[in-house]
Amino acid sequence: GAGVSQSPSNKVTEKGKDVELRCDPISGHTALYWYRQRLGQGLEFLIYFQGNSAPDKSGLPSDRFSAERTGESVSTLTIQRTQQEDSAVYLCASSFSFLAPGLFFGSGTQLSVL
């Protein structure tokens, strides 16, 4: 596609429910990243994929968070049993390769946990 696409753009959920966020990277980009931005905070690294594998999961805040990527394309970030502190903008980015210069970001998913 022309850019990184994320869906949904907004998600409101109740505490305790599971949510799934989707990211479609730019076609041909092998590296894919998930970041989180809480209100008034910087971008917090969550996880990245090189192809279908995730060498670094150290940023995932808890075991309620998981991510997968299939076919070197779409990635989903799943948050189980959501908590209010999970409310944030979840940003996906992709790049041609892990060491390629610069990331291309999607518009993000605004998650609100009530």
Place this chain on the structure above:
Amino acid sequence: AQSVSQHNHHVILSEAASLELGCNYSYGGTVNLFWYVQYPGQHLQLLLKYFSGDPLVKGIKGFEAEFIKSKFSFNLRKPSVQWSDTAEYFCAVNANSGNTPLVFGKGTRLSVIA
């Protein structure tokens, strides 16, 4: 672990004023440095980057940044800001070796008033 500090949370300038946004990082090795910008309602996009060579980097829209290795700094500058420069600016760094993702600062909000 790398970290990035952006000391200015919110900067307010009049049009035509000069801009300098501070960015300091902590990492002892060779780094790649980036500035990203997020205009209101838009997604993050790359403003400029430094990998090696001339420490003074020119970016889009008249922005530039200078890498000062001895100060671990990569400050963003623009001689004369415009109202359209109103945005949030993020500094980011990653190690120039190995599999390390971009680490972002908390961002600086720039408001340019007419």
